[in-house]
Structures are given as structure tokens and as C-alpha cells.
Amino acid sequence: xxxxxxxxxxxxxxxxxxxxxxxxxxxxxxxxxxxxxxxxxxxxxxxxxxxxxxxxxxxxxxxxxxxxxxxxxxxxxxxxxxxxxxxxxxxxxxxxxxxxxxx
Numbered sequence: 001x002x003x004x005x006x007x008x009x010x011x012x013x014x015x016x017x018x019x020x021x022x023x024x025x026x027x028x029x030x031x032x033x034x035x036x037x038x039x040x041x042x043x044x045x046x047x048x049x050x051x052x053x054x055x056x057x058x059x060x061x062x063x064x065x066x067x068x069x070x071x072x073x074x075x076x077x078x079x080x081x082x083x084x085x086x087x088x089x090x091x092x093x094x095x096x097x098x099x100x101x102x103x
Contacts, residue, residue, distance in 0.1 A: 043101070 095102045
């Protein structure tokens with residue numbers, strides 16, 4: 001009887017350890033994936049600031065924020081994907097031509 005209880009206890013402990021290892025692997029993978037996504041959205045120097053949890057203020061002499069409202073946008077619901085693709089392709093081309101950093 002003692003042997004059976006010992007086996008059950010060992011099995012239970014091993015299952016808990018396996019779950020713990022699997023959770024750590026999942027968290028590690030998700031952390032890498034999150035960092036990769038963030039690194040695609042912001043400049044590298046800011047990513048290092050975020051990771052190190054330091055505060056940083058960037059000062060720019062000239063900056064322009066562009067907010068876009070497209071009149072009649074709802075009417076374009078059938079062609080939204082194509083419209084957005086064309087708009088952002090053109091916007092990307094203009095930012096590249098003018099050496100503008102976009103977020």
C-alpha cells in the first residue's frame with residue numbers, strides 16, 4: 001500500500017513539474033513574440049528604454065502629427081481593404097521620399 005501511495009505522489013509531483021516547465025516555455029515564447037512585435041513598431045533605442053524600464057523624453061525641433069478623416073468612408077465599406085492599401089502605400093512612399101519617420 002505504501003508503495004502505491006509513493007508512486008502516486010511521485011507521478012503527481014512529476015506532472016506538476018511538467019506543467020510548470022511547459023508554462024515557462026509558453027511564457028518565454030510569448031515574451032519573445034511580444035518583443036518582436038514591439039521592435040517592429042518602435043525604434044530600437046526606445047525598445048531598449050522600455051525593456052530597461054527607464055524613462056526617456058525625446059525632443060524634436062520640428063514635428064507634425066497627421067490625423068486623417070476620410071469623408072464618406074462608410075460608403076466605401078465594400079472596397080475598404082483596397083482603399084486602405086492604396087492610401088497607406090502612397091503614404092509610405094511619401095514618408096520615404098521625404099525621409100520622415102512614421103510610427
